[in-house]
Amino acid sequence: MLVDIALATPYYQEVGKEIAVFNxxxxxxxxxxxxxxxxxxKSRFVEFMAHQLDKKLITISCHEETSSTDLIGRFIIKGAETVWLDGPLTTAVKTGAIIYLDEVAEARPDVIVAIHSLTDHRRELFIDKLGETIKxxxxxxxxxxxxxxxxRGFKELKPSTRQRFIAVSFEYPEAKLETEILVNETDIDPDTAKKLVAIGNKIRNLTELGLTETVSTRLLVNAAKIIQSGHPKRASVHVxxxxxxxDDxxxxxxLKDLCDLMI
Structure with a gap:
Protein backbone atom coordinates (compact mmCIF):
# COMPACT_ATOMS: atom_id res chain seq x y z
CA MET A 1 0.00 0.00 0.00
CA LEU A 2 1.18 3.51 -0.75
CA VAL A 3 1.52 5.80 2.22
CA ASP A 4 1.56 9.51 1.42
CA ILE A 5 3.62 11.63 3.76
CA ALA A 6 1.32 13.69 5.97
CA LEU A 7 1.83 17.42 6.44
CA ALA A 8 2.13 17.02 10.19
CA THR A 9 5.19 15.20 11.52
CA PRO A 10 4.24 11.73 12.83
CA TYR A 11 4.72 11.65 16.60
CA TYR A 12 7.79 9.66 17.60
CA GLN A 13 9.88 9.55 20.79
CA GLU A 14 13.49 8.52 20.24
CA VAL A 15 14.68 5.76 22.58
CA GLY A 16 18.35 5.54 21.63
CA LYS A 17 20.34 6.74 18.63
CA GLU A 18 18.08 5.22 15.97
CA ILE A 19 17.43 8.54 14.17
CA ALA A 20 21.14 9.24 13.67
CA VAL A 21 21.77 5.64 12.58
CA PHE A 22 18.92 5.75 10.05
CA ASN A 23 20.24 9.03 8.63
CA LYS A 42 8.98 0.24 14.32
CA SER A 43 6.45 1.31 11.69
CA ARG A 44 5.90 4.70 13.30
CA PHE A 45 9.66 5.26 13.28
CA VAL A 46 9.87 4.57 9.55
CA GLU A 47 6.97 6.98 8.90
CA PHE A 48 8.72 9.59 11.01
CA MET A 49 12.02 9.20 9.16
CA ALA A 50 10.35 9.34 5.74
CA HIS A 51 8.73 12.60 6.82
CA GLN A 52 12.05 13.95 8.13
CA LEU A 53 13.77 13.12 4.84
CA ASP A 54 10.80 14.36 2.79
CA LYS A 55 10.60 11.07 0.91
CA LYS A 56 7.70 9.02 -0.39
CA LEU A 57 7.11 5.92 1.74
CA ILE A 58 5.75 2.68 0.32
CA THR A 59 4.80 0.16 3.01
CA ILE A 60 4.25 -3.56 2.34
CA SER A 61 2.78 -5.66 5.15
CA CYS A 62 4.32 -9.05 4.40
CA HIS A 63 2.55 -12.36 5.04
CA GLU A 64 3.00 -15.99 4.03
CA GLU A 65 1.47 -15.38 0.57
CA THR A 66 3.57 -12.31 -0.28
CA SER A 67 5.60 -13.21 -3.37
CA SER A 68 8.26 -11.53 -5.48
CA THR A 69 5.63 -11.04 -8.20
CA ASP A 70 3.54 -8.99 -5.76
CA LEU A 71 6.52 -6.70 -5.20
CA ILE A 72 8.12 -6.56 -8.65
CA GLY A 73 5.07 -6.52 -10.93
CA ARG A 74 3.06 -8.60 -13.38
CA PHE A 75 1.48 -8.62 -16.79
CA ILE A 76 -2.21 -7.72 -16.85
CA ILE A 77 -4.81 -7.80 -19.59
CA LYS A 78 -6.00 -4.33 -20.56
CA GLY A 79 -8.57 -4.39 -23.32
CA ALA A 80 -7.09 -6.42 -26.14
CA GLU A 81 -3.53 -5.94 -24.92
CA THR A 82 -1.27 -7.49 -22.34
CA VAL A 83 0.60 -4.77 -20.49
CA TRP A 84 3.19 -4.74 -17.72
CA LEU A 85 2.26 -3.23 -14.35
CA ASP A 86 5.09 -2.25 -12.02
CA GLY A 87 4.83 -3.53 -8.45
CA PRO A 88 5.57 -1.38 -5.39
CA LEU A 89 9.23 -2.44 -5.19
CA THR A 90 9.86 -1.58 -8.83
CA THR A 91 8.09 1.74 -8.36
CA ALA A 92 10.27 2.57 -5.37
CA VAL A 93 13.45 1.58 -7.20
CA LYS A 94 12.58 3.79 -10.19
CA THR A 95 11.31 6.84 -8.29
CA GLY A 96 13.71 6.89 -5.34
CA ALA A 97 11.13 6.16 -2.65
CA ILE A 98 11.68 4.43 0.69
CA ILE A 99 10.13 0.96 0.65
CA TYR A 100 9.33 -0.64 3.99
CA LEU A 101 8.88 -4.43 4.11
CA ASP A 102 7.09 -4.94 7.41
CA GLU A 103 7.61 -8.44 8.90
CA VAL A 104 9.76 -9.46 5.94
CA ALA A 105 10.48 -12.92 7.39
CA GLU A 106 6.79 -13.78 6.90
CA ALA A 107 7.08 -13.43 3.11
CA ARG A 108 7.81 -16.28 0.73
CA PRO A 109 11.51 -17.13 0.18
CA ASP A 110 11.49 -15.72 -3.36
CA VAL A 111 11.00 -12.23 -1.89
CA ILE A 112 14.36 -12.48 -0.10
CA VAL A 113 15.98 -13.68 -3.32
CA ALA A 114 14.47 -10.76 -5.24
CA ILE A 115 15.85 -8.09 -2.90
CA HIS A 116 19.38 -9.50 -2.58
CA SER A 117 20.78 -7.52 -5.50
CA LEU A 118 19.22 -4.36 -4.06
CA THR A 119 20.88 -4.85 -0.68
CA ASP A 120 24.50 -5.02 -1.78
CA HIS A 121 26.85 -2.84 -3.86
CA ARG A 122 24.88 -3.51 -7.05
CA ARG A 123 21.68 -1.72 -5.95
CA GLU A 124 19.78 -3.15 -8.87
CA LEU A 125 16.57 -5.07 -9.46
CA PHE A 126 16.31 -7.87 -12.01
CA ILE A 127 12.86 -8.33 -13.55
CA ASP A 128 12.98 -11.81 -15.01
CA LYS A 129 9.60 -11.54 -16.77
CA LEU A 130 10.90 -8.58 -18.78
CA GLY A 131 14.53 -9.68 -18.96
CA GLU A 132 15.53 -6.26 -17.61
CA THR A 133 17.81 -5.03 -14.85
CA ILE A 134 16.98 -1.66 -13.28
CA LYS A 135 19.54 0.40 -11.42
CA ARG A 152 12.32 -18.09 16.49
CA GLY A 153 11.98 -21.74 15.51
CA PHE A 154 9.49 -20.88 12.77
CA LYS A 155 10.66 -18.36 10.19
CA GLU A 156 14.03 -16.73 10.57
CA LEU A 157 16.15 -14.40 8.49
CA LYS A 158 19.31 -16.11 7.26
CA PRO A 159 22.68 -14.62 8.25
CA SER A 160 23.41 -13.99 4.57
CA THR A 161 20.36 -11.71 4.49
CA ARG A 162 20.86 -10.03 7.88
CA GLN A 163 24.43 -9.08 7.06
CA ARG A 164 23.26 -6.93 4.14
CA PHE A 165 21.60 -4.48 6.56
CA ILE A 166 22.41 -2.01 9.27
CA ALA A 167 20.25 -3.27 12.14
CA VAL A 168 18.69 -1.62 15.19
CA SER A 169 16.80 -3.40 17.97
CA PHE A 170 13.54 -1.93 19.22
CA GLU A 171 12.30 -2.71 22.73
CA TYR A 172 9.47 -1.39 24.88
CA PRO A 173 10.26 2.12 26.14
CA GLU A 174 11.17 2.68 29.78
CA ALA A 175 8.16 3.61 31.92
CA LYS A 176 8.56 7.39 31.91
CA LEU A 177 8.94 7.57 28.15
CA GLU A 178 6.07 5.16 27.52
CA THR A 179 3.84 7.28 29.77
CA GLU A 180 4.75 10.35 27.72
CA ILE A 181 3.87 8.46 24.54
CA LEU A 182 0.41 7.57 25.86
CA VAL A 183 -0.27 11.14 26.97
CA ASN A 184 0.86 12.61 23.64
CA GLU A 185 -0.97 10.03 21.54
CA THR A 186 -4.30 10.13 23.38
CA ASP A 187 -4.43 13.21 25.66
CA ILE A 188 -5.17 10.88 28.57
CA ASP A 189 -4.31 12.17 32.04
CA PRO A 190 -0.78 11.29 33.24
CA ASP A 191 -2.00 9.35 36.29
CA THR A 192 -4.06 6.93 34.21
CA ALA A 193 -1.24 6.68 31.67
CA LYS A 194 1.16 5.67 34.46
CA LYS A 195 -1.25 2.96 35.61
CA LEU A 196 -1.59 1.58 32.09
CA VAL A 197 2.18 1.50 31.67
CA ALA A 198 2.52 -0.27 35.04
CA ILE A 199 0.02 -2.89 33.86
CA GLY A 200 1.98 -3.36 30.65
CA ASN A 201 5.28 -3.81 32.46
CA LYS A 202 3.76 -6.20 34.99
CA ILE A 203 2.36 -8.48 32.28
CA ARG A 204 5.60 -8.31 30.28
CA ASN A 205 7.42 -9.73 33.29
CA LEU A 206 4.97 -12.63 33.77
CA THR A 207 6.98 -15.01 31.61
CA GLU A 208 5.38 -18.03 33.29
CA LEU A 209 2.14 -17.35 31.41
CA GLY A 210 3.78 -18.44 28.17
CA LEU A 211 2.16 -15.71 26.07
CA THR A 212 3.14 -15.74 22.38
CA GLU A 213 3.09 -11.94 22.40
CA THR A 214 3.07 -9.64 25.39
CA VAL A 215 1.61 -6.17 25.97
CA SER A 216 2.75 -3.77 23.28
CA THR A 217 2.78 0.00 23.50
CA ARG A 218 0.13 -0.12 20.75
CA LEU A 219 -2.26 -2.03 23.04
CA LEU A 220 -1.74 0.50 25.81
CA VAL A 221 -2.44 3.35 23.39
CA ASN A 222 -5.67 1.62 22.32
CA ALA A 223 -6.76 1.29 25.96
CA ALA A 224 -5.93 4.93 26.63
CA LYS A 225 -7.91 6.05 23.59
CA ILE A 226 -11.15 4.37 24.61
CA ILE A 227 -10.73 5.41 28.25
CA GLN A 228 -10.25 8.99 27.07
CA SER A 229 -13.39 8.74 24.94
CA GLY A 230 -15.48 7.71 27.95
CA HIS A 231 -15.32 3.91 28.23
CA PRO A 232 -14.88 2.52 31.80
CA LYS A 233 -11.25 1.95 32.74
CA ARG A 234 -11.47 -1.69 33.77
CA ALA A 235 -13.55 -2.65 30.73
CA SER A 236 -11.16 -0.73 28.48
CA VAL A 237 -8.14 -2.63 29.80
CA HIS A 238 -10.01 -5.93 29.42
CA VAL A 239 -10.90 -5.45 25.75
CA ASP A 247 -7.76 -17.18 24.34
CA ASP A 248 -6.90 -19.39 27.31
CA LEU A 255 -4.88 -11.23 33.77
CA LYS A 256 -8.25 -9.52 34.26
CA ASP A 257 -8.00 -9.88 38.02
CA LEU A 258 -4.48 -8.46 37.96
CA CYS A 259 -5.50 -5.49 35.80
CA ASP A 260 -8.56 -4.76 37.94
CA LEU A 261 -6.33 -4.40 40.97
CA MET A 262 -3.81 -2.17 39.20
CA ILE A 263 -6.17 0.19 37.38
Whole structure:
Protein backbone atom coordinates (compact mmCIF):
# COMPACT_ATOMS: atom_id res chain seq x y z
CA MET A 1 0.00 0.00 0.00
CA LEU A 2 1.18 3.51 -0.75
CA VAL A 3 1.52 5.80 2.22
CA ASP A 4 1.56 9.51 1.42
CA ILE A 5 3.62 11.63 3.76
CA ALA A 6 1.32 13.69 5.97
CA LEU A 7 1.83 17.42 6.44
CA ALA A 8 2.13 17.02 10.19
CA THR A 9 5.19 15.20 11.52
CA PRO A 10 4.24 11.73 12.83
CA TYR A 11 4.72 11.65 16.60
CA TYR A 12 7.79 9.66 17.60
CA GLN A 13 9.88 9.55 20.79
CA GLU A 14 13.49 8.52 20.24
CA VAL A 15 14.68 5.76 22.58
CA GLY A 16 18.35 5.54 21.63
CA LYS A 17 20.34 6.74 18.63
CA GLU A 18 18.08 5.22 15.97
CA ILE A 19 17.43 8.54 14.17
CA ALA A 20 21.14 9.24 13.67
CA VAL A 21 21.77 5.64 12.58
CA PHE A 22 18.92 5.75 10.05
CA ASN A 23 20.24 9.03 8.63
CA UNK A 24 23.68 7.50 8.21
CA UNK A 25 22.21 4.41 6.53
CA UNK A 26 20.27 6.63 4.11
CA UNK A 27 23.32 8.80 3.41
CA UNK A 28 25.49 5.76 2.70
CA UNK A 29 22.79 3.85 0.77
CA UNK A 30 22.77 0.90 3.18
CA UNK A 31 19.55 -1.07 3.80
CA UNK A 32 18.07 -0.72 7.29
CA UNK A 33 16.64 -3.54 9.44
CA UNK A 34 14.40 -2.97 12.48
CA UNK A 35 14.24 -5.86 14.95
CA UNK A 36 11.80 -6.05 17.82
CA UNK A 37 8.45 -7.15 19.23
CA UNK A 38 5.10 -6.11 17.84
CA UNK A 39 3.93 -2.65 18.82
CA UNK A 40 7.28 -1.14 19.82
CA UNK A 41 7.10 1.70 17.28
CA LYS A 42 8.98 0.24 14.32
CA SER A 43 6.45 1.31 11.69
CA ARG A 44 5.90 4.70 13.30
CA PHE A 45 9.66 5.26 13.28
CA VAL A 46 9.87 4.57 9.55
CA GLU A 47 6.97 6.98 8.90
CA PHE A 48 8.72 9.59 11.01
CA MET A 49 12.02 9.20 9.16
CA ALA A 50 10.35 9.34 5.74
CA HIS A 51 8.73 12.60 6.82
CA GLN A 52 12.05 13.95 8.13
CA LEU A 53 13.77 13.12 4.84
CA ASP A 54 10.80 14.36 2.79
CA LYS A 55 10.60 11.07 0.91
CA LYS A 56 7.70 9.02 -0.39
CA LEU A 57 7.11 5.92 1.74
CA ILE A 58 5.75 2.68 0.32
CA THR A 59 4.80 0.16 3.01
CA ILE A 60 4.25 -3.56 2.34
CA SER A 61 2.78 -5.66 5.15
CA CYS A 62 4.32 -9.05 4.40
CA HIS A 63 2.55 -12.36 5.04
CA GLU A 64 3.00 -15.99 4.03
CA GLU A 65 1.47 -15.38 0.57
CA THR A 66 3.57 -12.31 -0.28
CA SER A 67 5.60 -13.21 -3.37
CA SER A 68 8.26 -11.53 -5.48
CA THR A 69 5.63 -11.04 -8.20
CA ASP A 70 3.54 -8.99 -5.76
CA LEU A 71 6.52 -6.70 -5.20
CA ILE A 72 8.12 -6.56 -8.65
CA GLY A 73 5.07 -6.52 -10.93
CA ARG A 74 3.06 -8.60 -13.38
CA PHE A 75 1.48 -8.62 -16.79
CA ILE A 76 -2.21 -7.72 -16.85
CA ILE A 77 -4.81 -7.80 -19.59
CA LYS A 78 -6.00 -4.33 -20.56
CA GLY A 79 -8.57 -4.39 -23.32
CA ALA A 80 -7.09 -6.42 -26.14
CA GLU A 81 -3.53 -5.94 -24.92
CA THR A 82 -1.27 -7.49 -22.34
CA VAL A 83 0.60 -4.77 -20.49
CA TRP A 84 3.19 -4.74 -17.72
CA LEU A 85 2.26 -3.23 -14.35
CA ASP A 86 5.09 -2.25 -12.02
CA GLY A 87 4.83 -3.53 -8.45
CA PRO A 88 5.57 -1.38 -5.39
CA LEU A 89 9.23 -2.44 -5.19
CA THR A 90 9.86 -1.58 -8.83
CA THR A 91 8.09 1.74 -8.36
CA ALA A 92 10.27 2.57 -5.37
CA VAL A 93 13.45 1.58 -7.20
CA LYS A 94 12.58 3.79 -10.19
CA THR A 95 11.31 6.84 -8.29
CA GLY A 96 13.71 6.89 -5.34
CA ALA A 97 11.13 6.16 -2.65
CA ILE A 98 11.68 4.43 0.69
CA ILE A 99 10.13 0.96 0.65
CA TYR A 100 9.33 -0.64 3.99
CA LEU A 101 8.88 -4.43 4.11
CA ASP A 102 7.09 -4.94 7.41
CA GLU A 103 7.61 -8.44 8.90
CA VAL A 104 9.76 -9.46 5.94
CA ALA A 105 10.48 -12.92 7.39
CA GLU A 106 6.79 -13.78 6.90
CA ALA A 107 7.08 -13.43 3.11
CA ARG A 108 7.81 -16.28 0.73
CA PRO A 109 11.51 -17.13 0.18
CA ASP A 110 11.49 -15.72 -3.36
CA VAL A 111 11.00 -12.23 -1.89
CA ILE A 112 14.36 -12.48 -0.10
CA VAL A 113 15.98 -13.68 -3.32
CA ALA A 114 14.47 -10.76 -5.24
CA ILE A 115 15.85 -8.09 -2.90
CA HIS A 116 19.38 -9.50 -2.58
CA SER A 117 20.78 -7.52 -5.50
CA LEU A 118 19.22 -4.36 -4.06
CA THR A 119 20.88 -4.85 -0.68
CA ASP A 120 24.50 -5.02 -1.78
CA HIS A 121 26.85 -2.84 -3.86
CA ARG A 122 24.88 -3.51 -7.05
CA ARG A 123 21.68 -1.72 -5.95
CA GLU A 124 19.78 -3.15 -8.87
CA LEU A 125 16.57 -5.07 -9.46
CA PHE A 126 16.31 -7.87 -12.01
CA ILE A 127 12.86 -8.33 -13.55
CA ASP A 128 12.98 -11.81 -15.01
CA LYS A 129 9.60 -11.54 -16.77
CA LEU A 130 10.90 -8.58 -18.78
CA GLY A 131 14.53 -9.68 -18.96
CA GLU A 132 15.53 -6.26 -17.61
CA THR A 133 17.81 -5.03 -14.85
CA ILE A 134 16.98 -1.66 -13.28
CA LYS A 135 19.54 0.40 -11.42
CA UNK A 136 18.10 1.90 -8.25
CA UNK A 137 17.46 5.64 -8.10
CA UNK A 138 20.12 7.39 -5.95
CA UNK A 139 17.48 8.19 -3.29
CA UNK A 140 16.05 4.65 -3.09
CA UNK A 141 16.20 3.00 0.32
CA UNK A 142 15.10 -0.46 1.45
CA UNK A 143 13.89 -0.83 5.03
CA UNK A 144 12.66 -4.07 6.58
CA UNK A 145 11.45 -5.26 9.97
CA UNK A 146 10.88 -8.54 11.74
CA UNK A 147 10.12 -9.90 15.18
CA UNK A 148 12.96 -12.24 16.28
CA UNK A 149 11.12 -13.55 19.33
CA UNK A 150 8.01 -14.50 17.39
CA UNK A 151 9.90 -15.97 14.44
CA ARG A 152 12.32 -18.09 16.49
CA GLY A 153 11.98 -21.74 15.51
CA PHE A 154 9.49 -20.88 12.77
CA LYS A 155 10.66 -18.36 10.19
CA GLU A 156 14.03 -16.73 10.57
CA LEU A 157 16.15 -14.40 8.49
CA LYS A 158 19.31 -16.11 7.26
CA PRO A 159 22.68 -14.62 8.25
CA SER A 160 23.41 -13.99 4.57
CA THR A 161 20.36 -11.71 4.49
CA ARG A 162 20.86 -10.03 7.88
CA GLN A 163 24.43 -9.08 7.06
CA ARG A 164 23.26 -6.93 4.14
CA PHE A 165 21.60 -4.48 6.56
CA ILE A 166 22.41 -2.01 9.27
CA ALA A 167 20.25 -3.27 12.14
CA VAL A 168 18.69 -1.62 15.19
CA SER A 169 16.80 -3.40 17.97
CA PHE A 170 13.54 -1.93 19.22
CA GLU A 171 12.30 -2.71 22.73
CA TYR A 172 9.47 -1.39 24.88
CA PRO A 173 10.26 2.12 26.14
CA GLU A 174 11.17 2.68 29.78
CA ALA A 175 8.16 3.61 31.92
CA LYS A 176 8.56 7.39 31.91
CA LEU A 177 8.94 7.57 28.15
CA GLU A 178 6.07 5.16 27.52
CA THR A 179 3.84 7.28 29.77
CA GLU A 180 4.75 10.35 27.72
CA ILE A 181 3.87 8.46 24.54
CA LEU A 182 0.41 7.57 25.86
CA VAL A 183 -0.27 11.14 26.97
CA ASN A 184 0.86 12.61 23.64
CA GLU A 185 -0.97 10.03 21.54
CA THR A 186 -4.30 10.13 23.38
CA ASP A 187 -4.43 13.21 25.66
CA ILE A 188 -5.17 10.88 28.57
CA ASP A 189 -4.31 12.17 32.04
CA PRO A 190 -0.78 11.29 33.24
CA ASP A 191 -2.00 9.35 36.29
CA THR A 192 -4.06 6.93 34.21
CA ALA A 193 -1.24 6.68 31.67
CA LYS A 194 1.16 5.67 34.46
CA LYS A 195 -1.25 2.96 35.61
CA LEU A 196 -1.59 1.58 32.09
CA VAL A 197 2.18 1.50 31.67
CA ALA A 198 2.52 -0.27 35.04
CA ILE A 199 0.02 -2.89 33.86
CA GLY A 200 1.98 -3.36 30.65
CA ASN A 201 5.28 -3.81 32.46
CA LYS A 202 3.76 -6.20 34.99
CA ILE A 203 2.36 -8.48 32.28
CA ARG A 204 5.60 -8.31 30.28
CA ASN A 205 7.42 -9.73 33.29
CA LEU A 206 4.97 -12.63 33.77
CA THR A 207 6.98 -15.01 31.61
CA GLU A 208 5.38 -18.03 33.29
CA LEU A 209 2.14 -17.35 31.41
CA GLY A 210 3.78 -18.44 28.17
CA LEU A 211 2.16 -15.71 26.07
CA THR A 212 3.14 -15.74 22.38
CA GLU A 213 3.09 -11.94 22.40
CA THR A 214 3.07 -9.64 25.39
CA VAL A 215 1.61 -6.17 25.97
CA SER A 216 2.75 -3.77 23.28
CA THR A 217 2.78 0.00 23.50
CA ARG A 218 0.13 -0.12 20.75
CA LEU A 219 -2.26 -2.03 23.04
CA LEU A 220 -1.74 0.50 25.81
CA VAL A 221 -2.44 3.35 23.39
CA ASN A 222 -5.67 1.62 22.32
CA ALA A 223 -6.76 1.29 25.96
CA ALA A 224 -5.93 4.93 26.63
CA LYS A 225 -7.91 6.05 23.59
CA ILE A 226 -11.15 4.37 24.61
CA ILE A 227 -10.73 5.41 28.25
CA GLN A 228 -10.25 8.99 27.07
CA SER A 229 -13.39 8.74 24.94
CA GLY A 230 -15.48 7.71 27.95
CA HIS A 231 -15.32 3.91 28.23
CA PRO A 232 -14.88 2.52 31.80
CA LYS A 233 -11.25 1.95 32.74
CA ARG A 234 -11.47 -1.69 33.77
CA ALA A 235 -13.55 -2.65 30.73
CA SER A 236 -11.16 -0.73 28.48
CA VAL A 237 -8.14 -2.63 29.80
CA HIS A 238 -10.01 -5.93 29.42
CA VAL A 239 -10.90 -5.45 25.75
CA UNK A 240 -7.84 -3.47 24.60
CA UNK A 241 -5.06 -5.19 26.55
CA UNK A 242 -6.09 -8.57 27.98
CA UNK A 243 -8.38 -10.08 25.34
CA UNK A 244 -5.97 -9.56 22.40
CA UNK A 245 -3.22 -11.45 24.27
CA UNK A 246 -4.75 -14.89 24.76
CA ASP A 247 -7.76 -17.18 24.34
CA ASP A 248 -6.90 -19.39 27.31
CA UNK A 249 -9.71 -18.96 29.86
CA UNK A 250 -7.56 -19.40 32.96
CA UNK A 251 -4.99 -16.93 31.71
CA UNK A 252 -7.71 -14.45 30.80
CA UNK A 253 -9.21 -14.60 34.29
CA UNK A 254 -5.81 -14.20 35.94
CA LEU A 255 -4.88 -11.23 33.77
CA LYS A 256 -8.25 -9.52 34.26
CA ASP A 257 -8.00 -9.88 38.02
CA LEU A 258 -4.48 -8.46 37.96
CA CYS A 259 -5.50 -5.49 35.80
CA ASP A 260 -8.56 -4.76 37.94
CA LEU A 261 -6.33 -4.40 40.97
CA MET A 262 -3.81 -2.17 39.20
CA ILE A 263 -6.17 0.19 37.38
Missing amino acids: QAYKNKIPFLLKGPTGTG AHPDFMLVASFNPGYQ AVVEPLT LQTLVA
